[in-house]
Amino acid sequence: MSMFCYQCQEAAGCKGCTVRGVCGKTEDLAKAQDLLIYVLKGIAVYSVKGREVGVINKEVDKFIMEGLFATITNANFDRNVFIERIKKGLRLREELKRQVIKAGGILGESNSNENWLNKMLSFVGLKKEEESKLPDAATWFADNVEEFNTKADTVGVLATQNEDVRSLRELITYGLKGLAAYVKHAVHLGYDSDEIHGFMHKALAATLDDTLTLNDLVALTLETGKYGVDGMALLDKANTESYGNPEITKVNIGVRNNPGILISGHDLKDLEQLLEQTEGTGVDVYTHSEMLPAHYYPAFKKYSNFAGNYGNAWWKQTEEFEKFNGPILMTTNCLVPPKASYKDRVYTTGVVGFEGVTHIEANEKGKKDFSKIIEHAKRCKAPIEIEKGEIIGGFAHNQVFALADKVVEAVKTGAIRRFFVMAGCDGRAKSRNYYTEFAERLPKDTVILTAGCAKYKYNKLNLGDIGGIPRVLDAGQCNDSYSLALIALKLKEVFELEDVNELPISYNIAWYEQKAVIVLLALLHLGVKNIHLGPTLPAFLSPNVAKVLVDNFGIGGITNVDDDIKMFLG
Structure with a gap:
């Protein structure tokens, strides 16, 4: 089966990409992402029942959240990353399974496969007369790329035959991807919610349940919206308690004469660490696209090298990144496959990735070392000015309430x-x-x-x-x-x-x-x-x-x- 992806607005012919994604992802990459989602659903089956008996595995929470985020359009184009995530996911699933069985009192009883299966079926809430086994996503296991490739052919979007069931399952899944992105930013700032993670896992597992009616799936879709509100409220709290309430601000869209670093994406914690590390180095920091609103937060205004915003929306980056001259840090999705002329100046962090591009990982304390990017910037010319003037923003709820x-x-x-x-x-x-x-x-x-x-x-x-x-x-x-x-x-x-x-x-x-x-x-x-x-x-x-x-x-x-x-x- 060739790739099939229709999760974004640019789906070919408004039907679906079947040869190569309009976003730039290849067939092999699309299938690896499909398989990762399948593995996440299998993990979710055990997480749902684990929560019922007090088993909350935070590593699993983080893995599912980041796995969903990594498959968002324009986030990660490195197939090797997804292969490694699939391997890790299967290991995590088996470890979680052992934890859940132990908590449910099943461990240590009869080793009879049939007896174990019957107990497990009962434990995970599946009716034996309706299901002869656990969902395949909860039991399938492989440890090599060849088997991954074979399995990926069978678990994509079109594996759900009924068009309406497929539509609702994908609507829920795409909503969960967006929710995971927002929760990830909150978690990066130290704010989390077991309730939201629990819902994401419940909803993922439900997309495997063939007994759910269309009405059930519609209800779950609306419930996803409820947790969408909760997730955005959590992130709003994380952002405003960390950096203050956004305020009316005029943002410079011209350039200075110093070398610069351009930061794109959505993660404010990454920006904070970059500003801290560039202060006093002679390197300016510019925002790009969705990072523009960072200028509205009071906490970032103390940095004299926080120069302004450069460029426009994400899709113009192939033109604008070339003119910027300095290195670019991608903190979240919205990456366009970089051109060879500036690929060596692109750095990624978090869930973002592209083969051949330098990736910055956090240490065990969550600290990221951006010294490579800063030293790179010092060797570069100042950005080429593409426009002049100011734009005004900062009209978040607290500021509008004041007006x-x-x-x-x-x-x-x-x-x-x-x-x-x-x-x-x-x-x-x-x-x-x-x-x-x-x-x-x-x-x-x-x-x-x-x-x-x-x-x-x-x-x-x-x-x-x-x-x-x-x-x-x-x-x-x-x-x-x-x-x-x-x-x-x-x-x-x-x-x-x-x-x-x-x-x-x-x-x-x-x-x-x-x-x-x-x-x-x-x-x-x-x-x-x-x-x-x-x-x-x-x-x-x-x-x-x-x-x-x-x-x-x-x-x-x-x-x-x-x-x-x-x-x-x-």
């Missing part, structure tokens, strides 16, 4: 007619220019609420302000969509409304990868309806599943700018 009276008054007087949530992702497709045109053509009495790299379609436009309130309010990274939800709920409270959907807020969201999926599911859990997604609806939504979302939540696509603005403004 609440001003915002409410503007709404009551009619100065602000409507808010448009235009959060999400940017991407390569020319059809995404729709969002630039949409922002330009919105009436002057409307305000854009944004988060994520979708903002690069309009955050450098001169859209003006309304009574001192900028018409583009940037809350931060994609995970900071949580701020937009809190802002909506606060306005609902202030205006004493029964339903969040009664607010003068419309949702026109661009999506690209799996973190956008968990944001969508989180909004659905909060009761938000009539969300429009573009530039295309996800390829992994079967017609029937799409109909459920349309009928129950008013999910829709986009058409053209003029007609959509008329539709939104009623």
Whole structure:
């Protein structure tokens, strides 16, 4: 079986990539990622029952979380990393199995295979008349690449025959990938949640359960959204308690004369360590793409070498990285396969990887040594300036709450007619220019609420302000969509409304990868309806599943700018 992947918005033909991923991943890499997900599901089977008898293995929690994150689009292109993760996962699964059996009182009883199997079936909650064995993902074992390759051919997305079951299982899995990404950032800052890990494992194991009905899977999908809210709240707490609440900030988009390091991705702890280690070295640090909102946090403003933001959204990096001249540190996903002309200047850390690129690991205390990158930067020229000026941001929930009276008054007087949530992702497709045109053509009495790299379609436009309130309010990274939800709920409270959907807020969201999926599911859990997604609806939504979302939540696509603005403004 050839590869099949349709987890991102760029899925070939809006159906699926079958030869090579539009993202750049090869067939061998895609299959290795499929097999890792299969192994994670097998581990989850034992983790679920382990938690019922008090067995919580934190190494397993970390492994599943990072394994899910590593398979997000544009995160890791190094197949060797996935082969090693599969090997480690199988070893971890067997160790967890022994822990669970011991905790369940099974260890030491009859060695009869049939007796052991019957007890194990009972222990893990499978009905013998319905299942003759544990899920294959919980029992299959191999220790060589040849067997991995053979197995990978049978466990991909298309292994689920029923189109609607497949659609819901993948929707849940992609939501879990996004959730794992956000939880990983929180964990890196010392904030964790056994409850969220437990749910991720329950949901993963459930995707192996053929007894679940479509209604069961729909309910699990919405429950995933609930934990999406919890995960984003955990990360918001981790970020703000570590670095302070974001505040209105003007960010320089020009360059200085010093050599620089460009840091991209989402991990603020990595940025903090890089700033600490570059201080006083004569090397400036610039943010790129989703790292831009780091400038809004008070804690980072004390670093005089924190120079500004360089470039735009992730997909332009092949052009912009070349011009930057200095080394680039990728902390999370959003890596485009690097060109040979600058590949030697790319460094990765965390779950990110690319074969032939230097990877920075943390020591046992979580400390990362960035001295190689700093010394590399000292040998490089200063960045080539690609633009000048400033952009403004920092409108996370705490800052907007501080402006609440001003915002409410503007709404009551009619100065602000409507808010448009235009959060999400940017991407390569020319059809995404729709969002630039949409922002330009919105009436002057409307305000854009944004988060994520979708903002690069309009955050450098001169859209003006309304009574001192900028018409583009940037809350931060994609995970900071949580701020937009809190802002909506606060306005609902202030205006004493029964339903969040009664607010003068419309949702026109661009999506690209799996973190956008968990944001969508989180909004659905909060009761938000009539969300429009573009530039295309996800390829992994079967017609029937799409109909459920349309009928129950008013999910829709986009058409053209003029007609959509008329539709939104009623």
